[in-house]
Structure formats: C-alpha cells, structure tokens
Amino acid sequence: MRFGIFLCTCNDTIDIDFRNVKKSIKKEVEVIAHDQLCQGGLDYIIDDIRRLELDGIIIAACTEKKRIFERVTSGFGCDTFFLNLREHCGWVHGRKEATEKAKSMIEAAISYVTIKNSLPEPKKIGLHVGYDVLVIGDEDRGAIEVAKSLSKLANVHLLTNKIREWCDEPEIHIGSLKGIRGEIGDFEIEIERNMDVEKCISCGLCADACPKDLIGYDALYTIGEECDECGDCIDVCPTGAIDFHSREVIHAGQILVIEKEWKGSPQFGIHIAADYEDALGKALDVVSNLGEIEKKKYLDLDLERCASGRSELIGCEFCLPCPYEAIRRDGARMEFSDVRCQGCGLCSSLCPLSVPQLYEYPDRLIYSQLEDLLSGDLDAKVILFACSEHVEDLNAVGRKKIRYPALLPLFVPCIDLVSETHILSAFELGADGVILWGCENSHPEQIESAVNFARMTLSAFDLEERVLLINDAQFDVEEYAKMIADFVKKLKPSHIRSKKRGEIDFAKPKRDVLLELIQNLHKKTGVHPTLIEENTEFPFADVSINSKCTICNACVNLCPTNALSRDANKIAFVYGRCIACGLCERACPEEAIDLKRVLDFSLLVEKEGKKLVESELVACAGCGKLFMSRSAYERIAEILKESEGSEEELRVEDRLELLRYCEDCRPSKAVEKVMYK
Numbered sequence: 130m131r132f133g134i135f136l137c138t139c140n141d142t143i144d145i146d147f148r149n150v151k152k153s154i155k156k157e158v159e160v161i162a163h164d165q166l167c168q169g170g171l172d173y174i175i176d177d178i179r180r181l182e183l184d185g186i187i188i189a190a191c192t193e194k195k196r197i198f199e200r201v202t203s204g205f206g207c208d209t210f211f212l213n214l215r216e217h218c219g220w221v222h223g224r225k226e227a228t229e230k231a232k233s234m235i236e237a238a239i240s241y242v243t244i245k246n247s248l249p250e251p252k253k254i255g256l257h258v259g260y261d262v263l264v265i266g267d268e269d270r271g272a273i274e275v276a277k278s279l280s281k282l283a284n285v286h287l288l289t290n291k292i293r294e295w296c297d298e299p300e301i302h303i304g305s306l307k308g309i310r311g312e313i314g315d316f317e318i319e320i321e322r323n324m325d326v327e328k329c330i331s332c333g334l335c336a337d338a339c340p341k342d343l344i345g346y347d348a349l350y351t352i353g354e355e356c357d358e359c360g361d362c363i364d365v366c367p368t369g370a371i372d373f374h375s376r377e378v379i380h381a382g383q384i385l386v387i388e389k390e391w392k393g394s395p396q397f398g399i400h401i402a403a404d405y406e407d408a409l410g411k412a413l414d415v416v417s418n419l420g421e422i423e424k425k426k427y428l429d430l431d432l433e434r435c436a437s438g439r440s441e442l443i444g445c446e447f448c449l450p451c452p453y454e455a456i457r458r459d460g461a462r463m464e465f466s467d468v469r470c471q472g473c474g475l476c477s478s479l480c481p482l483s484v485p486q487l488y489e490y491p492d493r494l495i496y497s498q499l500e501d502l503l504s505g506d507l508d509a510k511v512i513l514f515a516c517s518e519h520v521e522d523l524n525a526v527g528r529k530k531i532r533y534p535a536l537l538p539l540f541v542p543c544i545d546l547v548s549e550t551h552i553l554s555a556f557e558l559g560a561d562g563v564i565l566w567g568c569e570n571s572h573p574e575q576i577e578s579a580v581n582f583a584r585m586t587l588s589a590f591d592l593e594e595r596v597l598l599i600n601d602a603q604f605d606v607e608e609y610a611k612m613i614a615d616f617v618k619k620l621k622p623s624h625i626r627s628k629k630r631g632e633i634d635f636a637k638p639k640r641d642v643l644l645e646l647i648q649n650l651h652k653k654t655g656v657h658p659t660l661i662e663e664n665t666e667f668p669f670a671d672v673s674i675n676s677k678c679t680i681c682n683a684c685v686n687l688c689p690t691n692a693l694s695r696d697a698n699k700i701a702f703v704y705g706r707c708i709a710c711g712l713c714e715r716a717c718p719e720e721a722i723d724l725k726r727v728l729d730f731s732l733l734v735e736k737e738g739k740k741l742v743e744s745e746l747v748a749c750a751g752c753g754k755l756f757m758s759r760s761a762y763e764r765i766a767e768i769l770k771e772s773e774g775s776e777e778e779l780r781v782e783d784r785l786e787l788l789r790y791c792e793d794c795r796p797s798k799a800v801e802k803v804m805y806k
Contacts, residue, residue, distance in 0.1 A: 132242060133159035133177050134235065136214075137166035137190030143219030146228040153232045156239050159183070167194035171201055178205045185246065187238050189231070191215040192524065210242050213520070216527020217538065226507060226535040233505035233537055240497040251488045252426040254467050258314045258398070258418050259382035260284050264299065265306060266387030268292055271405030275387065275412055282416055286379055288320055295348035301326070302379065303351055309384070312468050313398025313418070318379045323352050328370035335362035335371060383415050394454055396469055397424070427472030429486045430465055434638075436482060436689035436710045437463040444689065444710035447668055448476040448485065452572060474546025475575055481668045481708045482690065483638040490542055495551050496635040502537040503559040509617055510626070512555045513538045514547045516568040526606045533610040534617040536564065544571045549582040550639050552596060553646045556587070557631065561623045562616065566599040582667055589658035589730040590650045595620065625653040640690070644705045644733065651734040658730035665728040670709035672702050674742040677721035679761035684713035684722060698758050699743035704732040719764070751794030762788065 134154060136147050147162045154160055159177055163170035166188065177183060185208035188198050192213045202209045212234055218227040262283045266272030267290055276287040276299040285299035292301060304322030311317050326349055335352075336344040338361045343353035352362070352371075363371045384399045387408045391401045400415055402408035436445040438461030448456050448463065455469035456476060465485075476485045477492075486492070503510055513536040515523075520540060526533070541547060544567040555563050563583070567576050580598045587595055597616045599609075631649035635642055651657070672693070674684075678700070685695045692706035693713055714724040721742075744758035769784050790798050 131158075131181060131183050132185040132187065132208075132239075133161070133174075133181065133183050134187045134189065134239075135166055135170065135174055136160070136162040137170065137188070138162065138164050139191060139215055140164050143215050144222075144224045144227055145214060145219045145231050146224060149228055150231050150235065154235060154239075158239070166190050167197050171197070174198070174201060175205075178202065178207050183207055185210065185242055187212060187235065187242060189214045189235060189238075192520075208242070208246070210238055212238055213524060213527070216524045218535075220527045220530045221532055222535045229505045229507050230535045230537065233502045233507075236501035236504060237498040237539070240501050241494065244494050244497055245489075248489065248491070253423040254426055256314055256422050256424055256468065258420060258422055260419050261381045261383075262286070262415055262419075263288060263316070263318055263379055263381040263384045264387070265289075265384065266408070268294075270387045270389075271408060272387050275385065275405070275408045279385075279412055279415060283419055286381065288318070288379070290354075291345075291347060291351040292349070293347040302377070303349070304377070307376070309393060309396075309399070312396065312466065314382045314468075316381045316384055316398065318381060318384065320377050320379060322375050322377060323356070323371060323373045324350065325370045325372065325375070328368045330368055330370075332367065334365040334367065338362050338365045383418060385411055385415055394452065395471075396453055397471060424468065425472065425488075426467050427470050427487060427489070428465065428467070428476070429488055431484055431486075432462075432465075434482050434689065435463060435484045436708060436712070437461065439687050439689070439712060440716070442687065442712055442715045444712045445481075445668070445708060447479045447481065447708075450479070450572075450575065451476060473543045473570075473572075474541075475543075475572060478546050478548035478551075478579065479575065481640045481643075483640075487542075487546065490546065492551075492639070493635060495539070495541070495547075496554060498539050499551075499555055499558050499560075502539060503555070505537075507535055507537075509534060509562070509620060509622070510560050511536050511562040511564060511617055511620070512560050513564045513566060514544060514551070515540055515566040516544050516571060517542055518568050519566055522604060522606075522609075526610060529606055531606055531610045533613045536613065544568065544576055547576070547579065548639065549579040549586070550643045550646065552579060552583040553586060553650075554633075554635070554642070556592075556595070556623060556625065557633065557646050557649055559623075559626050561626060562595045562597070562620045564597045564599060564613070564616065578666065585660065585662070585728070586647060586650070586730070589660040590654045590656045592623065592625070592650075592654070593621065595623070625650070628653040640706065640708065647730070647733045648736065658734065660728075660730045662728040663726075665726050667728050668708040669704070669726070669728045669733075670707050670711075671704060671725050671727050671729065671732070672707065672713065672741065673723045673725070674700060675721050675723070676742075676760070677719040678717075678742045678744075679719060679721075679764045680742065680744055680758040681718065681761065683716045683718060687712045687716045693741075694738070698746045698755075700741050701738040702741050703738035704729070704735070747789070749791035749794055750789040751798065752791065754791050754793075756791035 138147055151160050151162055159181055161173050187210045189212040192211050195211055198209055214231050218231045260283045262279055263286045264272055264276040265288045272289055276285050279285045280298040287299045288302045302320055303326055304320040307321045308319045309316060343356050344350055358373050387402045389403050400411040402411045438444040441461050453469045453471050455466045457464045474487050477487055517540045544565055552563050580596055583596050633645045682695060685693050690706045690708055692703050694701050709726055711724055714722045744760040746755035747757045747759055747762045749756050765788060766785055787795055787799055
C-alpha cells in the first residue's frame, strides 16, 4: 500500500515539534508539513495523490475540517485516516509530551492503515426485509406522527395504549407488547389487548358501567391500566368487544420503538428512539432498510475449534451473553446468526479459544497498535482503550485546553471486544497503566470481568493497582481530566517495562497468548504467585481422576483444548489449557473425573503438565503385546462375572480367558473355544 502523511501546524498554534515528528517517521512514506493544510495545503494533497498514486493518506491535524479533506480525496478513491494532534496532543500536553505522543500515534496509525488495507473485503449477506413496519409508542412521544410519515413508504402498524386521533393509515392496535420473536424481515410481535376496536360501536355503555370510572373516550374507548377486571363492562357490552388479555400476533419486517426506557434486547431491525426528535432520525434508518438489503457479515468463525459440546454433551458457554441474541445453543453446538450479529466483538473477547474473530477488527490490529503506541519516549506510558465515539469527548477536553497526562489512545469500535489478554499485553509491551473507557452501548459486566482478571494477575505478581475503568454515564471534561491525573500520579513506573520483551506469538489463540503473558510476568518479576480463587467465574479448572479410571480415552477424545492427553498407560493434564468446559467430567463412563473451578496462578506459570492417573499394561497371553490397562482389564472382568448365569455361547470362565488376548489374537482363540466346547 502506498500512502502519504500530511501534518498541519494550524498556523503554529499546536505546541508540537513537527520537525522532530517528521524525522521520526521510519516508514518509507511521503511526509508533508503545512501551516494550514485545510487551505493552501489541499493542493499538496491532490498533487501527491496523483503523482505518487497513493492508495490512502493520514491527515494529522484537527478533525473540524474533516469534511473538506474527505471531499477532496473521495474523488480519487483514496482512503483517508484522521488523527487529531491538536486537541489530543498539542493543546492538552507540554511540548515534549505532545511531541512524543504525536510520534507514537502516527506510528500506530500507519500500522492501522496498513493492516486494514490488507484485510479481505467483508462478506455480505442478502436479506429480504419487506415493507411491513410496526411503530410502538404513545401519542405523547409523537408515535402517531412518525407512523403517519412512514405510511407513505411502508405498510405501517401502530401499537399504542391510547390515541386521541383515529386514522386509516397506519393500522392502529390498542394494547401492550408481550413479546417479540424472530429477526429482521420476519418479526412476530405478540400483543395483549382488552378491547377489540373493530367490534366496538362507541355506545358508551361500558364507561357508564365501570365502578372506578377507568374507561375513557378520545378517538375511541380505552380501559385504564388500573382496571381490576371486575367484569361489569363485559356484562353490558352489546357486541362482545371487551375481552381481557386477548392476544394477537402482528408480523413486521422492522420495528420502531419510541420509549424513554426500552427493556427489550437490541436487535438489527429493532430501532430504539427515546423521543420524537430521535424517532425522526431512526425513521430514516427504517426507510433505508426497506425491501431487499445487504448486511455485513461481521464474524469469522472457526467452529471446528469450538468447545460448546461434542457427542450430545454440553460444554463451554462463555459466549452466550450475546446482547443481540446472535449466539444460541442448539443441542451440543452453538448456533451463530449473521443476521442478528452487530459486530460488537463481545463474543471474541469472551471466547478463550478465539473461535469468533471480527473481520474488520482482528486481534492483530490491537496488538500492532499497542506496540507502536508504546514505542515512544514518554515518562509515563498509559494506554487508553476507548469506544470510537469517545473521540469527540477527547476533542471537547482539548477544545477547553484542559491539561491531563499524555494518555496513548487506542480507539476500538466497541470496548466490548477488549479482553484481559489485550490489557495484559499492554504491560508486556511496556505500559505502566491501562485505562478502559466504555460507552452507553457497551456491557459493563463483561468489561469488569476482563478488568478484574487483569487486576488479579498484576496483583499476583506484586504489580499494584494499574488498571482503571471509567464509567461513561457521568462524563464531565474537568472531572475526566482530574480522574486521569489522579490515576497517573499514583502510578509508579512498571519495573518490568525495562525488561526484555518475551517472544510472544500474538497470532496464536487467546488462551495461548494469555499463558505466555503470565509466564513472562513470572520471569520478569521473579515472583512465584500464590494467589488462588476458588469457585472462579473465569474459564479455569483443575482436574483430578480417581482409581475408577480405566484409561478408556473418553475424556481425552472429547477434550477440545488438549488439556488432557494420553501417553501409553497414563493420562496427563495441563492446567493452563483447561477452559472448564466440563466435557471430560460428563463423558467419563466410570464417573472417575472431578473438575473443580479454580483459578490458581501458581499452576498457570507451569508449562509442564502433571500425571493424573497411571495403570499397568496387560500383556497379550498369545503374542505378548501390551494391549490394555490393568484397570480396564479388571473392570471388564468384574462386569463379566456379574453377568454369570445369562444364556451366552461361552461360559464366564471362557470369556475371562479370552479377555487375556489382544484384538489380533482373540478371534482365533474364540473360534477355538466354540469348536471344542
């Protein structure tokens, strides 16, 4: 990929040594610095794109003029990546810090652009959404107006509790929502109503009969929510229009919900709006999805490595808290819906085996940026993982020119995709601290789980408190700056930062990378950890096998991570590979396996496995080959003795005799026994 880097000094109002920055760029790219790139510098950009045939450019300036640059570059089919060096560096840090941070951000941007360009085009799936839309909301929030507007382009139903104005379009349903099934293009919406408006003749007898005066009339008669269902109104209704808890199913391709607090699960095709103004914007999304559409396929899934289950046995379920219900269990296997998936990345951070990977944001994109961000010469190196929508929040801090420590920002589509492995890899690559900043759409429980594991790991190796999780709900620019300053002030330089980096292959699955990170912490700190957490929520377990084991291989065959292995007459176990799926325990025919959920850091630093069980091998009475474990031999002999008295071709003594022969010698010996019986 050929790309150029364009630096803007904003008429020398940015406190960055741009000459130093320009010299520091090691990659063979075109680099131009200009005092006002959005004005006279546009000609330089156009000329370089044409002359050097650039595939993409990095514009390192402010983002206020972003639309100008995009308009210029879009005509050439050139990708543009923006770095806000003004608000994120020059206006909030001292010159030295701002310069070093700018250099690191540019290096990370180069890696980002290079890797993104090498990724295959995301796959797409075709969907038939149709033109049926359901709007849910009351009249006070403008639901009727929005539904009327959509009726010009779609077949619209409106679900509401009451209405003051009746109309033919949209089709109106008076009632309450009871459930939604299906997915975009094929939603089934169950509603509950207590009055059939088609049968109602507006005679008013029900209102006169109501002892609590809960039946009122606007455009039609409706029954208030405080109704105790005494039934007086039913007795007087001449058309049978009133029927408490009557259910109806509506079919729709999309749903627009106008409610301040929506408690349903978010899904592609269900558009949530808090008020009328918000609903107008969401209505445009509804219109854009009418008819036939294409949707991105977000996940690359290697289901052959999935530990969800085998042979009808249920195993790992760490990915099941999918907020969009894109992952469901179907017997022993997980079922992934590309239609429901919204690409938040939560499943990729939860899966210990890296089975799901985001097409557009694979793990190597994070590791590469971390390495570049931490390559600079800052006194305190603190990584900030943040949802991409927080770019504007940092812009706001910069515009107020509020000083705060020089955090190294790594913006991701959603903080949900950041796992404990990403956090710990930052320390391996030279970080002193890590901050995570989620947004209102991220999922705090899962983020806290990753943070807690990282904190426990650092604590196990005497590395103090070095991870901060910011609550998005209470963002204030000054409080933000103070919180960051307080956190960084308490940080001591990490004593592993100066140690030589371990040889870690970040291309490996998550569990392998995590084990290497923990083992490197052990080497660098010299600490042998003793921290143990019983009944842990994390995917770790210790396994023991008692004397009932016949070394039948059931557990080994079903173990999806090779934590259990067999070597001749013994079974070994590697603690670090176990993800606590429980398949071995469920598969054992002798119930000889006990799996205990425990996080033991002393075992995580051990590379070698341990022997769980061993049995003497029995030699064939014919050829002398070792063919069966002594425990299996004794167990089969016990079963044969218990079956004595049943009608069989051979006596128990004969069958016990045959048991002494291997699978090669036994057939001929059995024939001999039958012939000379």
